[in-house]
Amino acid sequence: MKIALFGYGKMGKMIESLALARNHEIVAKIDIDTVDIPYNEIDIAIDFSTPEAAFQNITECFKNNIPVISGTTGWLSNYEEAIAICDKNNGAFIYASNFSLGVNLFFELNQKLAKMMQGVSGYRTSIEEIHHTQKLDAPSGTAITLAEGILDNSAYKTWKLDGEKEQELSIHSIREGQVPGTHTIAYKSEVDSIEIKHTAHNREGFALGAIIAAEWLVGKTGVYSMKDVLNL
Ligand SMILES: NC(=O)C1=CN([C@@H]2O[C@H](COP(=O)(O)OP(=O)(O)OC[C@H]3O[C@@H](n4cnc5c(N)ncnc54)[C@H](O)[C@@H]3O)[C@@H](O)[C@H]2O)C=CC1
Numbered sequence: 001m002k003i004a005l006f007g008y009g010k011m012g013k014m015i016e017s018l019a020l021a022r023n024h025e026i027v028a029k030i031d032i033d034t035v036d037i038p039y040n041e042i043d044i045a046i047d048f049s050t051p052e053a054a055f056q057n058i059t060e061c062f063k064n065n066i067p068v069i070s071g072t073t074g075w076l077s078n079y080e081e082a083i084a085i086c087d088k089n090n091g092a093f094i095y096a097s098n099f100s101l102g103v104n105l106f107f108e109l110n111q112k113l114a115k116m117m118q119g120v121s122g123y124r125t126s127i128e129e130i131h132h133t134q135k136l137d138a139p140s141g142t143a144i145t146l147a148e149g150i151l152d153n154s155a156y157k158t159w160k161l162d163g164e165k166e167q168e169l170s171i172h173s174i175r176e177g178q179v180p181g182t183h184t185i186a187y188k189s190e191v192d193s194i195e196i197k198h199t200a201h202n203r204e205g206f207a208l209g210a211i212i213a214a215e216w217l218v219g220k221t222g223v224y225s226m227k228d229v230l231n232l
């Protein structure tokens with residue numbers, strides 16, 4: 001595949017190295033100062049940019065008939081608008097808050113555990129996420145997906161950063177050092193705690209998942225998720 005990287009930062013560089021190893025070609029590395037984008041040379045765009053840049057990057061690709069994989073977090077207030085532009089242009093799109101296989105399994109486990117806990121009283125649920133200090137958004141996109149999985153399967157009405165009210169699912173965000181991404185779900189009662197946790201040891205899992213998603217999406221039209229890619 002001829003891949004264009006939108007965002008040539010930590011993730012862009014990791015995706016470049018894994019994509020080359022899988023015999024793909026990187027035809028463009030687009031970052032904040034890029035002026036000309038060679039849309040006619042691109043088979044697929046992979047966007048790991050910034051919350052401010054993602055919507056424009058993604059929708060310009062749709063308008064140029066280029067399928068898009070986006071892992072950028074913190075731009076989802078514009079998600080529905082992006083989908084409308086994708087549909088209008090008969091485009092192809094996958095957004096995932098987290099592309100790693102491990103986290104996508106963890107998403108499934110989270111929903112199953114939430115279902116199990118639905119009938120059990122006395123437990124308060126919370127989410128904690130820890131990331132490196134350069135991260136621009138909080139809570140993490142992964143924490144939001146985890147929260148949505150719990151809201152769909154519990155009496156919680158909404159999630160909130162450090163929420164304290166009974167009906168609020170609390171998400172606590174910690175920024176420290178170079179942490180690639182750690183997410184913990186805790187159910188705490190007066191007598192015990194149940195916790196599930198995913199720890200990324202580096203960024204390779206995110207990057208590999210994004211490339212696998214790109215390989216899967218090329219040649220298709222429509223809006224898909226990692227559940228479709230991984231057949232979960
Ligand atoms: N879905 C997933 O699996 C993962 C998602 N992420 C998300 O991906 C995004 C990028 O993460 P990192 O690479 O760690 O960040 P980073 O800060 O290392 O890289 C972002 C790059 O985007 C560039 N950029 C700024 N404006 C741009 C524009 N208009 N067009 C293109 N590029 C532009 C920046 O100059 C920078 O080089 C973040 O939103 C992060 O939360 C990160 C890891 C995994």
Ligand SMILES: O=C(O)C1=N[C@H](C(=O)O)C[C@H](O)C1
Pocket residue numbers: 073097098131135136139140141142143180181182
């Ligand atoms: O910014 C990061 O680094 C990460 N962002 C994603 C998120 O917001 O969930 C995925 C991963 O945790 C790393």
